[in-house]
Amino acid sequence: MGRDTIAGLVILVVSLALLGLTFEIHSNPLVPVSPAFYPRLVLGSTAFLSFLMIVFDVAARRRAPPAAAPAKARPAKPRYDMVAVMFAIFTVYVVLLPYLGFRIATVAFLAVMQYAMARPRTRRAWIVLALVASIATAVTYYMFEGYLQVLLPRGRWTDF
Amino acid sequence: MFDLLGAALVNIVHVKYLLPLFLGTLAGVIGGALPGVTVTMTIIVALPFTFGLDPLQGLAAMAGLYVGGSAGGLVTAVLLGIPGTPSTVATTFDGYPMGRNGEPGRALWLGIWGSFFGGMLGGVFLIFTTKPLAEFALAFGPWEYFSLFVLALSMVAGLVETSLVKALVSGFIGLIVTVLGNDPMLGAPRLTLGIPFLEGGIPFLPVLIGVFAFAQIMSEVEKSGGAGAMTQPANSDANLKVSQLKVIWEILSRPFLLVWSAIIGVWIGVLPAIGGSAANIMSYDQAKKFSKHPEKFGTGIPEGIIASEAGNNANVGGSLVTIMAFGIPGDAVTAVMLGAMTIHGIQPGPLFISQHPQIAYGIFAAYIVAHPIMVLILGVGARWAMRIMTITKSTLFPIVLVLCVIGAFALDNSMDTVYVLLVFGVIGYLMVKAGFPLAPFILGAILGDQIEINLIRSIMTDPNPWLFVTRPISGLLLLAAVLSVVFSLWQHKRTQRRLAAAATPPSDEDIIDF
Amino acid sequence: MKRIAAFVLASLALAAGSALAAYPERPIKLIVPWGAGGDTDVIYRAFQPFFQQHLGGTIVIANIGGASGTKGAKEAKDSPADGYTIFAVHDSIHSTYWTGVADVAYTDFEPICLVSSTPSILTASPKAPWKDFKSMVADAKKRPGQITVGATLGSTSHFFPALVEKAAGIKFKYVPYEGTAGRMNALLGSHVDLGESNLTQKGKADAGHIRFLAIATEKRSEEIPNVPTLKEEGVDVEYAVNRGLLAPKGTPAPVLEKLRSACGAAAKEPGFAKAMKLQGTLVHYLNAQEYTAFLKKNDQVNKDLAKELGLLKR
Numbered sequence: 001m002g003r004d005t006i007a008g009l010v011i012l013v014v015s016l017a018l019l020g021l022t023f024e025i026h027s028n029p030l031v032p033v034s035p036a037f038y039p040r041l042v043l044g045s046t047a048f049l050s051f052l053m054i055v056f057d058v059a060a061r062r063r064a065p066p067a068a069a070p071a072k073a074r075p076a077k078p079r080y081d082m083v084a085v086m087f088a089i090f091t092v093y094v095v096l097l098p099y100l101g102f103r104i105a106t107v108a109f110l111a112v113m114q115y116a117m118a119r120p121r122t123r124r125a126w127i128v129l130a131l132v133a134s135i136a137t138a139v140t141y142y143m144f145e146g147y148l149q150v151l152l153p154r155g156r157w158t159d160f
Numbered sequence: 161m162f163d164l165l166g167a168a169l170v171n172i173v174h175v176k177y178l179l180p181l182f183l184g185t186l187a188g189v190i191g192g193a194l195p196g197v198t199v200t201m202t203i204i205v206a207l208p209f210t211f212g213l214d215p216l217q218g219l220a221a222m223a224g225l226y227v228g229g230s231a232g233g234l235v236t237a238v239l240l241g242i243p244g245t246p247s248t249v250a251t252t253f254d255g256y257p258m259g260r261n262g263e264p265g266r267a268l269w270l271g272i273w274g275s276f277f278g279g280m281l282g283g284v285f286l287i288f289t290t291k292p293l294a295e296f297a298l299a300f301g302p303w304e305y306f307s308l309f310v311l312a313l314s315m316v317a318g319l320v321e322t323s324l325v326k327a328l329v330s331g332f333i334g335l336i337v338t339v340l341g342n343d344p345m346l347g348a349p350r351l352t353l354g355i356p357f358l359e360g361g362i363p364f365l366p367v368l369i370g371v372f373a374f375a376q377i378m379s380e381v382e383k384s385g386g387a388g389a390m391t392q393p394a395n396s397d398a399n400l401k402v403s404q405l406k407v408i409w410e411i412l413s414r415p416f417l418l419v420w421s422a423i424i425g426v427w428i429g430v431l432p433a434i435g436g437s438a439a440n441i442m443s444y445d446q447a448k449k450f451s452k453h454p455e456k457f458g459t460g461i462p463e464g465i466i467a468s469e470a471g472n473n474a475n476v477g478g479s480l481v482t483i484m485a486f487g488i489p490g491d492a493v494t495a496v497m498l499g500a501m502t503i504h505g506i507q508p509g510p511l512f513i514s515q516h517p518q519i520a521y522g523i524f525a526a527y528i529v530a531h532p533i534m535v536l537i538l539g540v541g542a543r544w545a546m547r548i549m550t551i552t553k554s555t556l557f558p559i560v561l562v563l564c565v566i567g568a569f570a571l572d573n574s575m576d577t578v579y580v581l582l583v584f585g586v587i588g589y590l591m592v593k594a595g596f597p598l599a600p601f602i603l604g605a606i607l608g609d610q611i612e613i614n615l616i617r618s619i620m621t622d623p624n625p626w627l628f629v630t631r632p633i634s635g636l637l638l639l640a641a642v643l644s645v646v647f648s649l650w651q652h653k654r655t656q657r658r659l660a661a662a663a664t665p666p667s668d669e670d671i672i673d674f
Numbered sequence: 675m676k677r678i679a680a681f682v683l684a685s686l687a688l689a690a691g692s693a694l695a696a697y698p699e700r701p702i703k704l705i706v707p708w709g710a711g712g713d714t715d716v717i718y719r720a721f722q723p724f725f726q727q728h729l730g731g732t733i734v735i736a737n738i739g740g741a742s743g744t745k746g747a748k749e750a751k752d753s754p755a756d757g758y759t760i761f762a763v764h765d766s767i768h769s770t771y772w773t774g775v776a777d778v779a780y781t782d783f784e785p786i787c788l789v790s791s792t793p794s795i796l797t798a799s800p801k802a803p804w805k806d807f808k809s810m811v812a813d814a815k816k817r818p819g820q821i822t823v824g825a826t827l828g829s830t831s832h833f834f835p836a837l838v839e840k841a842a843g844i845k846f847k848y849v850p851y852e853g854t855a856g857r858m859n860a861l862l863g864s865h866v867d868l869g870e871s872n873l874t875q876k877g878k879a880d881a882g883h884i885r886f887l888a889i890a891t892e893k894r895s896e897e898i899p900n901v902p903t904l905k906e907e908g909v910d911v912e913y914a915v916n917r918g919l920l921a922p923k924g925t926p927a928p929v930l931e932k933l934r935s936a937c938g939a940a941a942k943e944p945g946f947a948k949a950m951k952l953q954g955t956l957v958h959y960l961n962a963q964e965y966t967a968f969l970k971k972n973d974q975v976n977k978d979l980a981k982e983l984g985l986l987k988r
Binding site for chain 1: 208209211212213323325326328329332333335336339340343345346348350351353377378381382383384385386387388552553554555557558559561562563565566569570573575578579581582585586589594595596608611612615616619620
Binding site: 301345360510616617 | 709740741742744748749775776822828847848849850851855858859860862865866
């Protein structure tokens with residue numbers, strides 16, 4: 001299966017599932033057009049278009065056998081491992097943020113993320129990492145709390 | 161009108177507004193100069209800083225950022241041969257060769273002054289047409305708005321270089337985002353998937369922040385992992401000294417080139433959702449077509465730099481017209497500005513300029529004043545900017561992500577919007593990986609509610625569906641929508657034939673730029 | 675031991691006292707559930723400086739429009755009851771509750787005070803074929819259900835034309851346009867025939883961009899003496915939109931007290947009265963006690979109205 005076929009199938013399934021859910025929408029007599037009308041229009045069209053996507057992809061693959069595709073010279077292997085690690089760290093940060101509070105969570109996040117992206121090898125690099133983490137946190141915290149009237153989350157566990 | 165503009169100009173040079181304007185322009189120049197950081201990402205990062213400001217302060221900062229960002233990319237383009245933002249792609253064609261031919265100063269300043277004059281011409285257009293266009297927009301009933309939105313979506317889908325079907329699917333996924341949660345007519349919950357937070361609908365700004373920030377950052381990370389600098393350090397002892405008067409004369413002695421590039425830039429800006437990179441490339445292309453010596457383009461001639469830079473800065477003026485007169489974002493940057501305005505309770509649209517004259521004329525004034533500031537910053541800081549570009553990714557990206565979180569959180573002081581950011585960060589990245597262009601998605605997510613409201617409104621006013629076609633403005637807009645789809649199909653056929661001959665894959669860059 | 679307990683108690687009391695004395699120590703969010711430039715927005719933007727002055731703190735107006743004004747109401751209801759979120763309410767909270775648009779009722783809040791009262795005016799688009807109220811009624815009788823009215827569904831701008839409809843024995847067709855700003859847009863562009871407006875739109879009426887047909891007051895207004903009252907036109911309808919301030923239920927009493935006294939003082943400022951005159955609005959101050967009774971009565975009136983108009987959903 002090609003990339004477009006997989007993507008098309010996912011979207012087709014999701015839009016059909018949501019389309020099924022539109023039958024549970026209640027309408028209000030104040031608006032003669034049901035609130036399900038437009039969602040059905042959008043979801044139906046999406047389902048149709050994703051179906052087209054699959055058809056085109058399959059047809060294109062029949063016409064040109066996939067042998068042609070891998071012939072492309074790739075500059076470098078994409079670093080998907082790094083992408084996954086970054087998403088994981090970010091997710092943990094976002095989940096822990098309300099429990100640890102902005103200051104603790106952000107210092108930790110900045111330090112761990114820098115470490116994961118480029119492991120410091122010299123003493124100087126370690127110092128830079130620590131400084132970036134603490135200064136960036138302090139500056140954003142004081143700037144937003146002090147001057148910009150944005151109150152950042154306090155920790156539910158730490159109350160800090 | 162001129163008294164209002166004059167008052168606004170006097171007002172904007174007060175420290176209260178000048179400081180955010182200056183900082184915004186500076187941020188724009190830096191973000192624009194950093195390859196891999198677009199103006200969109202810069203404005204997303206700057207967004208939370210504007211929440212605590214008064215509306216005009218925030219919008220002045222954003223206008224400055226937009227102007228600075230459109231020009232900032234030229235430093236990298238000229239000195240390194242890498243476009244600092246996608247809207248300076250064409251600037252590299254002649255700017256870099258000229259720099260390498262021993263005239264980096266001339267190339268740089270041609271770009272700076274080209275941006276300045278192009279932007280100023282865009283400003284003239286902005287000031288003179290916003291009000292008449294807004295008055296014209298008053299004649300737009302729900303049918304016309306519906307058709308206008310359909311046109312915007314089909315245009316952005318048609319412009320994408322990948323498949324039209326995928327672009328349309330992307331746009332519809334954006335529309336689905338607005339269908340979830342509640343119905344915009346009475347706010348009744350629908351399709352909440354059992355998540356109470358969704359009953360308020362999915363807020364659009366964290367969606368935009370998540371999609372753009374992650375698509376961008378992860379694409380960079382994918383290329384070379386997390387290590388390394390944004391760019392290699394440039395040859396910093398290049399001589400940038402040049403006679404300013406000579407450079408300005410070089411530009412002003414080509415009035416046709418300058419004005420035509422500005423017109424193209426403005427026009428592309430006015431059309432919804434096309435953006436600076438198209439303005440940049442099309443201006444360059446037109447300059448080449450009208451030139452007496454097209455073969456010299458690409459070797460480092462001034463026309464190439466002037467056209468491309470005047471085009472992308474004039475584009476900013478055009479985009480601002482669309483958002484202020486119609487309330488439709490011309491690109492992702494103005495989409496963020498739209499979000500910032502709604503946070504402050506200002507709804508751009510036909511009545512905007514008459515209801516909020518201080519803010520409307522304040523934006524004009526900020527736009528104008530941002531240009532000399534931009535020249536100043538670039539003139540003083542070009543060399544210094546080259547040093548910033550060696551910042552490592554592992555320093556920059558984590559901080560950018562923290563600012564995205566703050567931006568999402570501060571929207572309504574709730575973690576829910578941060579979760580939206582995360583979820584759409586993942587969705588956006590997956591969409592890029594599956595080869596979906598992001599621009600239609602974002603436009604769909606922005607316009608979805610308005611499309612639905614105007615559709616229902618028109619049905620409730622008169623159930624006759626033919627009105628969409630028989631009302632003249634609406635009919636013309638729909639016709640234009642159909643034509644843009646047909647045209648793009650034809651163009652796809654053509655490029656595919658050419659591609660089959662040349663066998664070069666299209667670049668991924670256009671997917672991320674809006 | 676006793677002494678220690680007394681000390682602890684005293685310091686606690688002191689701490690509580692100082693926490694209270696400190697209120698407001700950060701900006702207070704005033705939720706206006708309609709778009710900027712609408713009537714509610716304009717009135718509270720005029721009220722804000724006086725209120726701020728008497729409260730001794732900053733008030734930030736947050737326009738949270740959408741869903742017939744219930745989006746902002748929900749947001750206000752769900753906000754922490756700490757006095758840092760207050761809600762600019764008008765009669766629509768009763769009508770949207772009884773018509774089933776939203777589950778937020780006035781009982782979800784603590785009253786602070788009533789601020790103003792704005793009489794409604796039935797307004798026509800400039801391209802509408804009639805010049806006065808009587809010919810509109812005649813036309814409506816000829817083609818029932820075809821004259822379009824822009825209205826925030828289930829809200830005051832829906833109830834007011836519905837009352838006219840009922841009293842005059844005619845039938846309109848309603849098209850949803852949120853808030854006065856959106857409705858004015860539709861009237862100015864002639865996308866609807868009729869809509870509710872008020873004296874704030876006098877400038878547009880003088881310039882001929884919209885046309886006032888009749889005002890829903892007892893007597894003609896001094897500002898627009900040439901516009902007849904609905905009563906003169908043989909339609910017994912009096913209608914005004916009343917605006918007040920509420921705080922989420924559970925807001926501490928001392929905080930409420932502070933808000934109430936500041937609101938009262940601000941409403942009595944001559945500067946505010948002057949600003950309201952420009953808005954075609956009467957300052958209609960009621961203290962918390964009177965306002966509570968007013969809300970209760972008004973809620974019943976709206977329930978009855980919804981029932982009479984066939985819109986009651988509860």
